Amino acid sequence: MTDHPYYGQALHGPYELIDIGTLELEEGGAIPHCRLAVATHGQLNAARDNAILIPTWYSGTSKIMEQVYIGSARALDPEKYFIVIVNQIGNGLSTSPHNTPGPLGRASFPRVRIGDDVRAQHRLLTEHFGIDSLALVLGGSMGAQQTYEWAVRYPQMVKRAAPIAGTAKNTEHDFVFAETLIEAITSDPGFQNGDYAQSSDVAAGLQRHARLWTVMGWSTDFFRAGRHHALGFESMQSFVEQFMCGYFGPMDPNDLLCMAWKWQRGDVSRHTGGDLAAALGRIQAKTYVMPISHDMFFPPADCLLEQQLIPDSEFRPLDCIDGHLGLFGTDPACIDQLDANLRELLATAV
Amino acid sequence: MTDHPYYGQALHGPYELIDIGTLELEEGGAIPHCRLAVATHGQLNAARDNAILIPTWYSGTSKIMEQVYIGSARALDPEKYFIVIVNQIGNGLSTSPHNTPGPLGRASFPRVRIGDDVRAQHRLLTEHFGIDSLALVLGGSMGAQQTYEWAVRYPQMVKRAAPIAGTAKNTEHDFVFAETLIEAITSDPGFQNGDYAQSSDVAAGLQRHARLWTVMGWSTDFFRAGRHHALGFESMQSFVEQFMCGYFGPMDPNDLLCMAWKWQRGDVSRHTGGDLAAALGRIQAKTYVMPISHDMFFPPADCLLEQQLIPDSEFRPLDCIDGHLGLFGTDPACIDQLDANLRELLATAV
Known part of the structure; x- marks a missing residue:
């Protein structure tokens, strides 16, 4: 392994x-x-x-x-x-x-x-x-x-x-949402059709993937209520970069794609x-x-x-x-x- | 011009x-x-x-x-x-x-x-x-x-x-949504930092951009009710590819980015x-x-x-x-x- x-x-x-x-x-x-x-x-x-x-x-x-x-x-x-x-x-x-x-x-x-x-x-x-x-x-x-x-x-x-x-x-809607997550990763030239050397080679794709999760994972009401600040982040930028990108950043792209394909179906x-x-x-x-x-x-x-x-x-x-x-x-x-x-x-x- | x-x-x-x-x-x-x-x-x-x-x-x-x-x-x-x-x-x-x-x-x-x-x-x-x-x-x-x-x-x-x-x-949420639209385009290697020869060089990015619009532009209720079928599309795929990608595909990436930056602010x-x-x-x-x-x-x-x-x-x-x-x-x-x-x-x- x-x-x-x-x-x-x-x-x-x-x-x-x-x-x-x-x-x-x-x-x-x-x-x-x-x-x-x-x-x-x-x-x-x-x-x-x-x-x-x-x-x-x-x-x-x-x-x-x-x-x-x-x-x-x-x-x-x-x-x-x-x-x-x-x-x-x-x-x-x-x-x-x-x-x-x-x-x-x-x-x-x-x-x-x-x-x-x-x-x-x-x-x-x-x-x-x-x-x-x-x-x-x-x-x-x-x-x-x-x-x-x-x-x-x-x-x-x-x-x-x-x-x-x-x-x-x-649902069909959810299928397309998951597709945007997949594309955020696979469109990164560093992804190399899955043959990257390490997750960090796909850092840009993983960050795009994290930004999509920021948009769809929470809710408009969450941000209106300042819940991201209540969770300890001074700005939207730090919430996205530290929390969302920090969470997904270390993960393996092929692993995420395996799950996303499964989720869609x-x-x-x-x-x-x-x-x-x-x-x-x-x-x-x-x-x-x-x-x-x-x-x-x-x-x-x-x-x-x-x-x-x-x-x-x-x-x-x-x-x-x-x-x-x-x-x-x-x-x-x-x-x-x-x-x-x-x-x-x-x-x-x- | x-x-x-x-x-x-x-x-x-x-x-x-x-x-x-x-x-x-x-x-x-x-x-x-x-x-x-x-x-x-x-x-x-x-x-x-x-x-x-x-x-x-x-x-x-x-x-x-x-x-x-x-x-x-x-x-x-x-x-x-x-x-x-x-x-x-x-x-x-x-x-x-x-x-x-x-x-x-x-x-x-x-x-x-x-x-x-x-x-x-x-x-x-x-x-x-x-x-x-x-x-x-x-x-x-x-x-x-x-x-x-x-x-x-x-x-x-x-x-x-x-x-x-x-x-x-x-809103902060909307800013990040628009950011995902921007990234869908700028992440395309064909975008060449805006120095592409023609829109079709950025076709993949424009298609990702159209898929994001599919997810956020309509609603979960729209798709649940089959409104995309009612509009004349046999499948979600044809709706995305013909209608959404067909709509955004011919547009100029730099023009879209000019508007997206403005929208965010x-x-x-x-x-x-x-x-x-x-x-x-x-x-x-x-x-x-x-x-x-x-x-x-x-x-x-x-x-x-x-x-x-x-x-x-x-x-x-x-x-x-x-x-x-x-x-x-x-x-x-x-x-x-x-x-x-x-x-x-x-x-x-x-």
Whole structure:
């Protein structure tokens, strides 16, 4: 594996790398020795029915899920639940373009779909951990895409689901937004069709990518309210350069592109010949659909349409002007709403 | 002047090129023989009090204002009003980077501000047309920026004002959005720091720029409702490639960048040491502030804050899921609302 200063135990640990064997891919080909980076919190109980699965979002790792979403006396309480956070394929900790040696590595990394991640996680849970029932699956953004895929693909196994700020079928608008992110990176001459020597060779592209996230990731209301100043940045320029570019700058371009391609194509209706109602109708989990009120690319209205197709579901939007990146936990009141919803959901008999 | 296949009488005429002499610029320097491309409709009455001024938006010309906003029995009726549409500096018809020969041309074109445009238009109206009273100034987007600048800078001359889908002081969020548009173009190796041979050398950058407009120019609701299909495009791909890339593709990159820089810095509070309330408090015009409900970068909430600072004003948002580019007239119901508002505004005694 290629070393990379950003990805590793120092910044994102502790996690365990678990080899789940060869993962056949929906787009063809396979990942041999597919490794999932897994962080667990708490203990599996004797009945093996207190497991919670959390998949990760675009650019995120298990670390932010641990820091922002899990805690003693929180809804996701490791003293009550066995919480398994699985880093998505391509995120830099699990098997990813940058850490795959040989002919499948870097720009030659195969196309991975949300369904591939979910099958990989299913194998991990059933074969490695001996879990065949999940008290809850939850995730934000691409984590929501994986949550929906779980609930549709393994309806009997998922007792409760909480997709946050994400959709079951990606929209055309969101597809083009993700395309602009991809183009910001691939248009950098330093990208060299993915054959750059190091992330910093693509610094300009990664900065453009970060600026796009600045525009779409927060909201007009966030900036009007001066939330970027409240977060500790004197100017818009320092917010963009230090926070946004600082966040994305160290990441591996091929890894980001692997996730972006996957994000664009999230769609549970692939199971039902394109019939979204039929796919969502398969869900048996008690489901709380939780968009963020000011999300500019997974807006509540898109999520509401899907929620209405899920049998045992409730629409629980989170009121938060931080927009999509409220997922980062920048607004404690938003996280409080989320916790209250999760507490209620976990208390629901299923 | 450099010939350019897109800009000219064939596609945008008829208009008249009027030399207003040397225009001193707020950022320093001057444009000698500044030419404004002007299209007029109707006749100035004997009292010289029936003139309406329409400045243009980013990438737009007088042609779309004529086609979408003016008409017999419309609010802007050439049988009642003398309507003067002035193309903004840099838009490709008026003096612009691409049509300026010599050392001030192309990438060396000087920085132009909204205030420069408005002073140029003031000179045109007073000296060329002998107009010292405007029944109405209106415009969309950058046209709204110029409308606000007019109402603040020449409060006694502007009797009524209708800024549509734009702000008096550009927001930090909008600044960064415009920055992503700029970067989409300047990051193209074919841009050559503005020294490209022809627009098509920057085709990739112009296409990225068009994709960004696809994401931010319309709205998530527009695409959810299939409005792009209703406009005649079978797929999102054809909408992006034919309509959006087709629209921006032929334009001159330096011209677009001249306008984008200007757009980023629109701010009437430059007249009052940064005090926006004081600047807007100067407005004497009866003002209808008309944001578009689903605008993703000039959102109604930003416009409402400004409207509340204008003495004789009303907030008249246009309900339209097409978002900002509803300005193109894609939704007849939106244009009907606009016409009704303008009719009422024009009927108001001042």
